[in-house]
Amino acid sequence: MRTTKLISLMFVMVLLAGLAAGCTPKAEESAVPTEVVIGVYEPMTGAQAAGGVQTMQGVNLAYEQRGEVLGVPIRMVLVDNRSDKAESATAMTRLIEQEKAIAVIGSYGSSNSMAGGEVSEKAGIPVMGCSPTNPLVTEGKEFYFRACFIDPFQGRVMAKYAVENGIKKVAIIQNISQDYSVGLAAFFKEAWIELTGSADGIVAETAYQDGDQDFTAQLGAIKDAEAIFAPGYYGDAALLMNQAREMGFKGLFMGTDAWEAPELISIGGEAAEGAVFSSHYSAEAATTPASKPFVDAFMAKYGEAPSAMAALGYDAYMLVVDAIERANSFDPKAIRDAMAATENFEGVTGFITINDTGDAVKDAVVLEVRDGAFKYLTTVKP
Amino acid sequence: MTIESFLQNLTNGISLGALYALISIGYTMVYGILRLINFAHGDLVMLGAYFAFYGVALFLLPWWLAFPLAILLTTLIGIIIEKAAYKPLREFPRINLFAAAVAVAFLLENLAIVIFGGRPKAFARPAFLDQLLNIGKVSFVSYTPVIILTAIVLCTILILIINRTKAGIAMRALSKDIETTALMGVNTNRIIMFAFMLGSSLAAAGGILWAIKFPQINPLMGVMPGLKAFIAAVLGGIGNVWGAMIGGLLLGVVEIMLVAFFPQLAGYRDAFAYAILILLLLFRPTGIMGEVQAEKV
Numbered sequence: 312m313r314t315t316k317l318i319s320l321m322f323v324m325v326l327l328a329g330l331a332a333g334c335t336p337k338a339e340e341s342a343v344p345t346e347v348v349i350g351v352y353e354p355m356t357g358a359q360a361a362g363g364v365q366t367m368q369g370v371n372l373a374y375e376q377r378g379e380v381l382g383v384p385i386r387m388v389l390v391d392n393r394s395d396k397a398e399s400a401t402a403m404t405r406l407i408e409q410e411k412a413i414a415v416i417g418s419y420g421s422s423n424s425m426a427g428g429e430v431s432e433k434a435g436i437p438v439m440g441c442s443p444t445n446p447l448v449t450e451g452k453e454f455y456f457r458a459c460f461i462d463p464f465q466g467r468v469m470a471k472y473a474v475e476n477g478i479k480k481v482a483i484i485q486n487i488s489q490d491y492s493v494g495l496a497a498f499f500k501e502a503w504i505e506l507t508g509s510a511d512g513i514v515a516e517t518a519y520q521d522g523d524q525d526f527t528a529q530l531g532a533i534k535d536a537e538a539i540f541a542p543g544y545y546g547d548a549a550l551l552m553n554q555a556r557e558m559g560f561k562g563l564f565m566g567t568d569a570w571e572a573p574e575l576i577s578i579g580g581e582a583a584e585g586a587v588f589s590s591h592y593s594a595e596a597a598t599t600p601a602s603k604p605f606v607d608a609f610m611a612k613y614g615e616a617p618s619a620m621a622a623l624g625y626d627a628y629m630l631v632v633d634a635i636e637r638a639n640s641f642d643p644k645a646i647r648d649a650m651a652a653t654e655n656f657e658g659v660t661g662f663i664t665i666n667d668t669g670d671a672v673k674d675a676v677v678l679e680v681r682d683g684a685f686k687y688l689t690t691v692k693p
Numbered sequence: 694m695t696i697e698s699f700l701q702n703l704t705n706g707i708s709l710g711a712l713y714a715l716i717s718i719g720y721t722m723v724y725g726i727l728r729l730i731n732f733a734h735g736d737l738v739m740l741g742a743y744f745a746f747y748g749v750a751l752f753l754l755p756w757w758l759a760f761p762l763a764i765l766l767t768t769l770i771g772i773i774i775e776k777a778a779y780k781p782l783r784e785f786p787r788i789n790l791f792a793a794a795v796a797v798a799f800l801l802e803n804l805a806i807v808i809f810g811g812r813p814k815a816f817a818r819p820a821f822l823d824q825l826l827n828i829g830k831v832s833f834v835s836y837t838p839v840i841i842l843t844a845i846v847l848c849t850i851l852i853l854i855i856n857r858t859k860a861g862i863a864m865r866a867l868s869k870d871i872e873t874t875a876l877m878g879v880n881t882n883r884i885i886m887f888a889f890m891l892g893s894s895l896a897a898a899g900g901i902l903w904a905i906k907f908p909q910i911n912p913l914m915g916v917m918p919g920l921k922a923f924i925a926a927v928l929g930g931i932g933n934v935w936g937a938m939i940g941g942l943l944l945g946v947v948e949i950m951l952v953a954f955f956p957q958l959a960g961y962r963d964a965f966a967y968a969i970l971i972l973l974l975l976f977r978p979t980g981i982m983g984e985v986q987a988e989k990v
Contacts (some may be wrong), residue, residue, distance in 0.1 A: 356811030357913065364812060391811075487960040517952070518960035522917040524907040527705040528952035529959055531698055546813050546909055553908065557825060558701070559832045577815040578909045 346386045347641055349631060350406030352417040352427055353441075357394025358521065358546055361572035362419035362620055366441050369624030370416060372605075372612055377628070380635045392418055396426040403427035407434045413643050414439070414635070416627045419620065420544075421445030421491035428455045437647040439631050441623040442591065444568065445494045449669035454643075456650050456669040458627045458658065459591050460693065462491070462567075466498025466542075468589045468675045468691045469565050473538055474506045478563065480514045482533035484551065486543040488521035495542035495567055519547070526551045530558055538563040545570050548586075549578035556582040563587065571619050576683050586680045587688065591619040592660040593676045595687040605659040618685075619660070619676075626658035697830035702953040703946065708837045708906065710945020711844035715899035716922035717929070717937040718851065719892030725868040725932035726888050728787060732794040733774060734896055735919015736801035739912060741767040741897030742904040743809055746816050756819040764897040771893025772886055780882070805912035813911040816904040840902050847898060848938055851891060855934060860887050868932065928970055930983025939981055 351370055353363035367389065374387050388410045390402040399418060406412040407430065415431060415438045418424045424443035431438045432452050440448060440457035444465055449455045473481055481503070485496035496516070504510050515533040519526060530551070533539065539555065539562065541548055552564050566588035576583055592598075594606050594616040605625060609617040617625075633656060635641065638649035653665040661673045677688040716738055723731045744766045748759030778797050782789045822836040855861040863884045866874040875881045903918060904910050921944060929940025948966055952959045974980070 360811040517956040532956040
């Protein structure tokens with residue numbers, strides 16, 4: 312018994328020693344730093360992992376191509392926020408306090424970004440979001456920007472698509488645990504009312520929560536709808552489509568950019584065929600001169616065409632580097648000012664101008680699932 | 694609500710409830726014997742699903758071989774957990790066991806994230822479980838009756854084991870008084886292991902059926918079903934196998950019906966479902982089938 316106790320005591324001490332070593336303050340920064348840290352927080356595990364992993368493909372490619380700024384090597388630090396709001400705040404704290412990041416990139420998932428944004432705002436560290444689309448991510452935030460459009464536009468894109476394609480009755484199913492989903496459901500409804508003159512066409516509005524896998528009860532109420540608008544994440548959407556088809560629903564599935572993950576097709580299978588959703592980018596519809604070399608480099612590295620999330624990850628990283636260059640400084644406040652002044656930046660997802668709320672104003676694309684792949688349908692201007 | 698849509702929802706509720714029932718039996722058995730809430734139980738559900746997935750997707754086994762193998766492997770892990778994490782702590786205060794159970798749960802979840810990867814995987818249903826069926830206006834997929842039947846068969850076997858075999862009698866005796874049972878010459882360690890075996894294999898079976906019904910598996914998939922099944926076990930009267938089954942079925946049907954009757958309140962589903970639970974426990978503190986037990990001193 313005594314030896315066991317001794318061993319466990321030693322084990323704990325080794326652990327503590329490791330912790331202490333991790334906390335040792337770094338040497339004082341000299342005038343020219345030996346490296347600058349750009350932090351990234353993305354969901355690498357949990358319900359949104361596919362989005363985070365896709366985003367990181369783009370960020371990693373960009374990091375490979377631009378490993379230094381102002382003559383100083385960049386060290387990129389990725390922290391997994393586990394698709395969780397609380398973990399996102401922790402991840403941001405770690406990036407800022409422990410890793411001394413001068414700028415941060417992320418995160419897939421608006422709720423994650425909103426939680427992280429509270430921390431970065433207080434610390435005064437600029438953040439460039441890749442794909443969080445809820446307006447509240449940047450609203451009232453001085454230091455949060457994003458490389459993507461926002462949900463009022465995205466909701467309108469899908470409402471318009473539905474109306475133009477003769478849909479008369481639509482049902483909305485939202486994930487009430489996700490700000491992203493709740494926001495989009497509201498914006499879609501708003502745009503629908505504006506376009507059709509009334510809310511009569513919305514035959515059902517219902518909800519589910521994070522972690523739910525059974526949507527049969529929600530679907531039971533909407534059998535007479537011609538289309539289902541389900542602005543949730545890909546995993547929920549795939550199961551929902553499966554169950555809707557099993558219950559005999561024959562209409563159209565409509566979604567938003569969080570649907571763009573291979574899992575939508577692998578899990579959704581046959582049921583996902585024909586589903587349409589709005590997104591940021593399609594490799595089939597290159598928009599800027601930078602798009603083509605990006606697609607080529609991406610294909611060479613990963614052997615597949617880049618997804619919208621990957622393209623946005625690439626753009627977000629390049630936007631940060633561009634801002635540091637224009638600021639000609641590693642001071643977070645100066646970088647923030649440069650980010651805010653971004654104008655006509657040539658990204659791979661389009662020309663990016665940051666407006667006064669910190670958002671990018673860009674086109675949206677509508678994609679369709681056809682023969683087990685995402686196919687480009689059309690582009691919608693803001 | 695029409696009679697058809699009521700029947701449709703009832704079918705959906707029962708098939709969900711059958712899964713809760715299978716999983717909650719494991720909780721209730723372990724609790725009945727050790728007074729331990731095995732928080733890692735939900736993660737055995739996840740392991741069962743993953744083993745079945747890899748058996749089919751990686752080793753290209755036919756489902757009738759892959760599924761039993763997955764159950765076997767999960768059972769083995771259940772036994773290892775009992776031997777490594779719970780048995781050494783048995784004579785210490787109960788709270789240590791609870792802490793160990795939570796630790797094992799986190800350990801399994803994080804191991805699964807590292808080994809299996811954090812992204813969800815698509816679970817391929819065997820073709821015969823993927824047929825769309827219609828009875829009148831009620832439509833369901835062929836896995837629905839299979840899930841319900843499997844649950845009934847497994848539960849019947851379990852009840853037979855508990856009531857008709859020596860090990861079962863010993864298990865029931867253990868749940869009354871461990872020390873006295875040991876004095877009667879029962880090998881308590883083996884019987885406790887046996888209970889964990891049964892619980893783990895039911896969890897694995899539940900996990901595989903869960904993955905068939907919801908063909909998306911991820912390392913945290915066991916957490917919610919685990920919690921719900923635990924609640925079902927409490928609802929039914931924890932420690933009572935019949936109670937666990939009834940509690941599971943009830944929970945599944947109530948969850949579906951609440952949303953079906955009040956679709957606009959779907960977001961509050963869990964709040965309502967558990968308000969009902971609290972009410973029920975207020976009036977029947979030992980659950981539906983629970984017996985009032987005198988505190989042992």
